[in-house]
Amino acid sequence: MTSPYNFAYLDEGSKREIRRAILKAVAIPGFQVPFGSRELPIARGWGTGGLQLTLSLIGPTDRLKVIDQGHDDSVNAVSIRNLVVATTHIETTDVTDQATIIQSRHRIPDDPLRPGQILILQVPQPEPLRHVEPREAQTRRMHAERDYSAVWLGLYEDIVRFGQITTGADYPAVVHHRYMIKPTPIPRWDLPKLHQAPFLTLLGAGRERKIYAIPPYTDVEPVAFEDYGFETEKFLSACRLCGSREAYLDELWDAKIQERIYQCSDTAYCRKRQTEIGKGDI
Amino acid sequence: MLRVENLGKRYGAGCSRCERDGAADRRCPYCGSVWGCRGIDLEVFNGEILGIVGESGSGKSSLLRCLYFDEMPTQGSARLYPYQQGTRNIFEASSQDRRAIRNRFMGMVYQNPLMGLRMAFSSSGNVAEKLIAANWFHVGSIQKRATNLLDVMEIPLARIHEAPKTFSGGMQQRVQIARALANHPPLLLLDEITSGLDLSVQARVLDLIRKIQREWQIGMIVVSHDLGVIRLLTDRTVVMRDGHIIEQGLTDQILQDPQHAFTQMLVHSLL
Incomplete structure (x- = not known):
């Protein structure tokens, strides 16, 4: 069947640029790599970051699974899946184990992922320091200096006010003992799955034009105090x-x-x- | 404790002429750059309070901002004894080291509390941030230390979990001092801390500073244009004008027997 679109919608130059950003992100775990986010036929904020990662990585032999908050059949997941299928004619699946690429919004599948699979997470706001520092130049400096005390302060304020850490989703974590990340709004339940995970996790923020990654078998440690540890739901x-x-x-x-x-x-x-x-x- | 040599801060790109003509005008006639301060040499000893006095625009705050790394100086060096036994110029330290110096060896109280406090967080949180930055990760210990400090600063304990934006100016300054003292730094920098406060609140803040200095033996640099504050707090005084130091000596000596014409005018212009 002849498609009016290039394979996987994006032109080859765009895919190459995104792949380069992915390689850099994998080489520096947790570091937010800027990239030229492309226009797509879905609105920004609806998974364009994740979709660009998927489209730049997917090949004819891949099997794709798309989930939204854990659901295979929600509108966002179905729309993204349909777009990828219309432009690549690849097979899709609902079964986690059969997929080679899993694009997800706000969840990591509860079935354990195996080595070789790629998990792509859609990220609305990648910057863990944004709520304390609105200036991009400053947050970059803070990352360079590992100046994360403001993030810790947010958790401290939670404990002082409510007696516990109330951050439910998007719980900050440190990747490879270096960069602090926002692991998208996945629930705390999913965060331990990223620690020493056998699969590659790529996180893409289309609106914010950032890609970051957690390579396989990398340490991911949730931020926690000595006397108030990290707890899942x-x-x-x-x-x-x-x-x-x-x-x-x-x-x-x-x-x-x-x-x-x-x-x-x-x-x-x-x-x-x-x-x-x-x-x-x- | 601290030795500053030939420190200068230029605002503007600069040119070969203004680099060369060190003692010339503050504003370079060729490139328009302005020197905030230039050729500053001073020393602060352990437990000593050094005053820096001068009219508005004399370069006092530029000097202090450079020492706290809010701005990087254009020239000169500073050696802080607790950092590598004073063998290394702190301005040549890496940005991570500079952050560590700020968090462990210095405290800063700004004229404007907005610059020194996070208004959206609680007062105890503001103190806690400084402790967390110095690798305190035990909530119980942090809370205990923050509560003690805010208590010493006479912040009502019932209000320590409130945001400083709900506090009066004097209370905000006292929270700033508590935050600056959180890690028991050997050097405290105070920039016009009593400006904008009424006389009774000023007196309360100054009493606190004297009490802390007496009990904790912290070295301090106090920047002020108010000679009353300088007289009350400092052991030695440096007088600045147009970005340069024009006179320095013991505070009593400077105030009783000023040598430079500008210092004489400053001393005699007291209302």
């Missing part, structure tokens, strides 16, 4: 569909039974578990 209940207690759960309100219910945020993981326990696909 705790769930009091199991998934109502698959009974899992090992996955990140969404909290829902069931108006019929007037109760709070929980179910897996990662729909592919939940379906797989339901099949395993004999509940069948829903």
Whole structure:
């Protein structure tokens, strides 16, 4: 079938430039590499950073999985998947293990990823220092000097006010004992999955024009005080569909039974578990 | 403690003529560059308070900003004894080292609290930031230290978790002093700390400074255009005019028996 688009939408020069930025990002784990973010047929803020990474890396033999907050079928995930398929004609999948490239918004799949897979995360705001320092030149200087005390201060203020760290998603972490990153708004639950992960993680912010990376088997340490350590979310209940207690759960309100219910945020993981326990696909 | 030699700060690109004609006009007639301060030599000893006095625009604050690395000087050197036993010019240190010097060996109190405090964070948080920067990572210890310091600075303990933007000018200055003292630095820089405060608040802040100096034996540089502040606080005084030091000596000597015509005018112009 003849496509009116270049393979993977972007022209080859753009892909080359983005790949160069990716290589630099992999070579300096956690460092935000500026790149010339391209115009795409989706609006900035809807995953253009992640999409440009996907489009510049994808080849005809790749299998793509796109998820949004853990869902394979949300509007954002479907739109991105359709765009990639329309311009590459590659196969897509919902099964984490079968994918070679996984583009995600705000979640890391609950199924463990294997070596060789690439996780691409869409990032709205890559700069962990932005809420304390609006000037880009200053934040670059602060990164160069490892001047991260303002980020720690934010956590300290949380502890003093509320008795605990209240940052739920986008919890700051230090990569390879050097650069502090915002790991996109993934929940705290997902952050330990990045530590010494066997897969490559690429993070792209299209609107902010930054790419950064966590190469395989790299240390990723959440920021924590000696007496107030890092903690993941705790769930009091199991998934109502698959009974899992090992996955990140969404909290829902069931108006019929007037109760709070929980179910897996990662729909592919939940379906797989339901099949395993004999509940069948829903 | 601190030895400054031939320190100069030029605002503007500069040219070969203004580099060469050291003692010429403050503004270079060829390139228009202005020297904030030039040819500054001074020393501060352990536990001593050095005053820098001069009219507005004489280069006092430029000098202090250079010493605290808010600006990099155009020429000259400064050696701080706690940093590599004073063997290295602190302006040649790497940017990471300069940050460490700021956080461990110096404290700064600005004239404008907006420059020295994070107004959106709590007062205890402002003190905590300085401690975190010096690698304190135990919340309990940080809280204890911040509370003690703010208590010494007479900030009501019930208000230490409030943001300084809700405080009066005098309270903001006292929070700044607490923040500057957080790591018990051997050198404290004070830039016009009583400007804009009424007389009773001024007296309270100055009493605190004297108390801290007496109890902690910290070396201080106090910049002021107010001779009353200089008389009350300092052991030695440096008089600046047009970016140069024109006279220095013991404070009593400078105030009782000024030698330079400008110093005489300054001393006799007291209201």
